[in-house]
Amino acid sequence: MPDGKTHLRLRKESRPVAWTIIALVEIVLTLYYQKFTYLTILFPLLTVVGYEMGDLLSPDLDQIGVSNSEALMMRRLGPLGALWAGYFMLYAYLIRFIGGHRSFWSHSPFIGTGIRLVYGTWFMWLGLWWYRVIPDPTLYMSMVSIWLGLSLSDGVHWLADIEDTK
Numbered sequence: 001m002p003d004g005k006t007h008l009r010l011r012k013e014s015r016p017v018a019w020t021i022i023a024l025v026e027i028v029l030t031l032y033y034q035k036f037t038y039l040t041i042l043f044p045l046l047t048v049v050g051y052e053m054g055d056l057l058s059p060d061l062d063q064i065g066v067s068n069s070e071a072l073m074m075r076r077l078g079p080l081g082a083l084w085a086g087y088f089m090l091y092a093y094l095i096r097f098i099g100g101h102r103s104f105w106s107h108s109p110f111i112g113t114g115i116r117l118v119y120g121t122w123f124m125w126l127g128l129w130w131y132r133v134i135p136d137p138t139l140y141m142s143m144v145s146i147w148l149g150l151s152l153s154d155g156v157h158w159l160a161d162i163e164d165t166k
């Protein structure tokens, strides 16, 4: 099984390809809509941020125990990271009920990615709703951009896992 370090390395090595895909999509969209605003820069930047978040929000958070991502969280974020890691241990337990480690629900790009993102941000949305802040479309599109980038990173991870089980 590719360990966390292998996944980190693969994600880094795939970075030029991922960034190129993001840039190309962006160019095509800009040409298609013939519009250039600050969003033309913001959304692809957030997609790159999503891709780079692959370290911290890795599909392997579905493993019971301290995965590479959790160790990284604690190292980078201190006590807050420990809290976050603990919260994701609960995620691992929950995922166990619907397939466990490497299941479709935790490892598939887009869907598994979406579930992890929702699990990691629902309280933010609840807070916005609680304070009656109506999130504007830019906020939604920003989330979608992050989700797309993280899905790309999860895609690299998923391919490595498949290659490994062959």
Ligand SMILES: [Zn+2]
Binding pocket: 059, 060, 102, 107, 157, 161
């Ligand atoms: Zn994996």
